[in-house]
Amino acid sequence: MGVPLVAVGPGELDLIALTGAVTASASGDGAITAFSGLVRDHNQGRRVEFLVYEAYEALAVRTLQRIVAEAQQAWPDTRLGVHHRIGRLEIGEASIIIVAASAHRANAFAACRYTIERVKQIVPIWKHEHFAGGDVWLEGAVADPEDEAARQAAYKIACA
Amino acid sequence: MRVTIRLFARLRDLAGSGELVRDVPGPATVQSVWRALVTEMPALGDYERTMSVAVNADYARMSAPVSEGDEVAFLPPVSGG
Numbered sequence: 001m002g003v004p005l006v007a008v009g010p011g012e013l014d015l016i017a018l019t020g021a022v023t024a025s026a027s028g029d030g031a032i033t034a035f036s037g038l039v040r041d042h043n044q045g046r047r048v049e050f051l052v053y054e055a056y057e058a059l060a061v062r063t064l065q066r067i068v069a070e071a072q073q074a075w076p077d078t079r080l081g082v083h084h085r086i087g088r089l090e091i092g093e094a095s096i097i098i099v100a101a102s103a104h105r106a107n108a109f110a111a112c113r114y115t116i117e118r119v120k121q122i123v124p125i126w127k128h129e130h131f132a133g134g135d136v137w138l139e140g141a142v143a144d145p146e147d148e149a150a151r152q153a154a155y156k157i158a159c160a
Numbered sequence: 161m162r163v164t165i166r167l168f169a170r171l172r173d174l175a176g177s178g179e180l181v182r183d184v185p186g187p188a189t190v191q192s193v194w195r196a197l198v199t200e201m202p203a204l205g206d207y208e209r210t211m212s213v214a215v216n217a218d219y220a221r222m223s224a225p226v227s228e229g230d231e232v233a234f235l236p237p238v239s240g241g
Contacts, residue, residue, distance in 0.1 A: 037241050053240070056168055056233055058217035060240075084240060096241055116241060124212070124233075125240030126169035137170040138239035143212040145219055 005080065006064045008055050008125070010087040013094045022081040022099045031105035033112040037096040039089045043138075046131035053086040053095060056124040060084065066145060067118040071100075074114065074155060075107040082115060084125060114158035121150050161186045163193060163226055166233040171211070174203050188226040190215060194234065210237050 003014075003021035015034055023029060039051050068080045081099045089095055098115050102108040119125075122145045127138040144150065165180040172178040184196055190213045198205045214233040215224050226232055 054169055054172075055240070056166065056214070056217070056235065059214050059219070059233070062217060063219075120238070120241045122238065123240045124168065124214075124235050124238055126236065127239045128169070137173070137236070139170070139210070139237040140239040141237055142210050143219070143235060143238045 006061055006068060007083045008057050008060045008064070008086060010085065013083050013085050013097045015097050015099070018081045018083055018097055019099050022079055022101050026079070026101065028103055029101045030103045031108040032099060032101045033108040035098040035112050035116055036094045037116065039091050039093050039095055041091045043129060046129070048091065049130045049132060050088055050090050051095070052088050052128040052130070054126045054128065055084070055086045059124050063123045063145065067115055070118065070151070071111045071114050075102065075111045077104070078102040078107050078111040080111055080115060084123070086125065110158040114154055117154035117157050121154060161188065161228040163188070163229070164231045165193065165197060166231055168233070169236045171204060171207060171234055171236050175201055189222065190220055190224050190226060190232055191222040193226055193232050194222065207234065207236060211235055
C-alpha cells in the first residue's frame, strides 16, 4: 500500500514514511527538508491541555493539493508531501508534517516554509484548544485561495 | 430545492449541528442560502464578515449559484497547522 503525498486524517503522523514517499525513485535529489508542527503546552498565556483538530476533509485535501502545485510552480525541481492530523492531539504530538525534496537545499527549504505558511492561510482546518479552565476555537486567517497578496506574503517569507 | 449545509468549528457549535438539510427557493446563491440560515439562526450572523464559503467542497464566492443537491459550506477563519 502506497503512502499518499497529501493526506488529512486521524492517524499518527509518520515522517519516515512520508519522506520515503516523497523521495521514491528519485536520484536527482540533493536535499530533503522536513517540518513537523507540534502541539505546544501554552498559547496566548493559557496552559494548553490538548487540542482537537477539525477539518472539512474533502476541501482540506483539495487545498493541500493546490498548495503543493503552487510550490512546484515556484520551485519546479521540488517535490512535496503534506500530512495533517485531525482529532484529539496531546501535548508534543505532531499535527502536521511536510517533506520537500529538491536538487538544491535552498529550494527544499523554501518550498517547505511556503507550504506551512499557505496551510495556515487557506486550508480549512481548525484547532479547538482545551486549556486549564476552559476551551476556545482558534480563528486565524480568513481563507481565500485567490488572495494574491496573501500568496505573495507566503512566498516572501519562504524566500527570506 | 434541497441543499445540504455544512458548518464547521465554532459555526457548528453555534448551530448545534455540522450538517443541515434545508429547502430553499430557487434560483439560489450561496448568499441566499446564508440569508435563510441566519434568519433561522441569528447567532451565526456575525460570521458574515470573516467566513469563507464553499460549494461542493470547492471554495466559492457568496454570489455563486447553488443547485438542487449541492453542498454549501460556511467556514470560520482557519487555524490549521
